[in-house]
Amino acid sequence: MKVIKISLFFALAALLSSCGYSEEFKEVNFENQFIIAYPDYMKECNDLSPLAVLQYKNAYRNTYSIVRVEDKQDKTLLEFQKEGLDVLKNYELLSKPLVTDSFYRENADFTAIDVQMYGMMEDENIYYWHSAFESQGKFYEVVCWTRSMDRKQRYGADIEKIILSFKPLI
Numbered sequence: 001m002k003v004i005k006i007s008l009f010f011a012l013a014a015l016l017s018s019c020g021y022s023e024e025f026k027e028v029n030f031e032n033q034f035i036i037a038y039p040d041y042m043k044e045c046n047d048l049s050p051l052a053v054l055q056y057k058n059a060y061r062n063t064y065s066i067v068r069v070e071d072k073q074d075k076t077l078l079e080f081q082k083e084g085l086d087v088l089k090n091y092e093l094l095s096k097p098l099v100t101d102s103f104y105r106e107n108a109d110f111t112a113i114d115v116q117m118y119g120m121m122e123d124e125n126i127y128y129w130h131s132a133f134e135s136q137g138k139f140y141e142v143v144c145w146t147r148s149m150d151r152k153q154r155y156g157a158d159i160e161k162i163i164l165s166f167k168p169l170i
Contacts, residue, residue, distance in 0.1 A: 023039070023040070024039070024040050025037040025038060025039050025040070025161060025162075025165065026038055026039075026040060027165070028054070029169075030053065030054050030067070032169055032170070033053075033069060033138070033168070033169055033170055034067070034069070034140060034166060034167060034168050034169055034170075035165070035166070035167045035169065036054070036067060036142070036162065036165055036166045036167075037161065037162065037165035038056045038065065038162060039063075039158050039161075039162075041058045041061060041063075042056040042057060042058045042063060042065065043056065043057065043058065044056055045057050048064055048066050049066045049068070051068050052066035052067060052068050053067055053068060053069050054066070054067040055067075061146075061151065061154075061155060062146050062147040062148070062151055063144070063145075063146045063151070063155050063158070063159070064144065064145050064146070065142070065143065065144040065145075065159075065162055066141075066142075066143050067140065067141070067142050067166075068084075068140070068141040068143075069138055069139070069140055069141075070138065070139045070140075070141075071137070071138060071139075072134070072137060072138060072139055075139075077111055077113060077132060077134040077139065078113070080132050080134070080139045080141070081113045081115070081130075081132035084130060084132055084141045084143070085099075085115060085117075085130055088117065088119075088128060088130065088143075093121050093122070094119040094120070094121050094126065095119065095120045095121070096119055096120045097117055097118070097119040098117065098118050098119065099115055099116070099117050100116050100117060100118055101115070101116040102114060102115040102116070109135060109167060109168060110133045110134060110135045110167070110168050111133070111134045112131055112132065112133045112134075113131070113132050114129065114130070114131045114163065115128075115129075115130045115131075116128070116129050116130075117129075117130060121147075124147055124148055125147070125148055125149055125152075126145060126146075126147055127145060127146050127147075127148075127149075127151075127152040127156070127159075128143060128144070128145045129143070129144045129145070129159050129160070129163055130142075130143050131143075131163050131166065133166065133168055135168035135169075135170060136170070137170055138168060138170060140166070140168055142162070142163055142166050144159040144162050144163060145159075146159065
């Protein structure tokens with residue numbers, strides 16, 4: 001009987017350890033348009049936004065990310081960013097949207113405006129990180145989100161790594 005219990009313990013331990021994810025991030029080069037890195041636990045999908053060119057999620061951890069690309073045409077980065085934020089702010093299932101932080105970044109390859117925002121969806125907090133990027137010829141929108149303050153605390157650093165890993169190539 002002891003042998004069965006020990007064998008069962010090791011089998012259960014092996015099963016649980018195989019369900020874990022590494023802490024590594026995998027870099028994705030999307031059609032030589034941009035590079036972004038996602039944690040091992042997020043997988044590519046196609047069910048988050050019809051406008052996104054790249055989508056990743058982990059439904060169990062409630063972590064999601066989309067990337068949208070647009071030609072520059074006759075608008076500014078601020079106008080592009082406002083359009084993206086307005087979509088979030090006017091989403092019918094999201095109530096009480098509140099911008100909690102925003103900052104501006106600039107380097108040789110791009111300019112970016114990052115906004116962190118909270119809202120309520122069916123009595124649950126939703127945490128968004130919305131970034132609008134401008135490169136030489138394109139605008140890019142990167143949005144990551146998760147549900148609940150608990151998940152924001154657990155996965156917020158990963159969301160920040162995703163956003164900061166983004167690099168336009170054109």
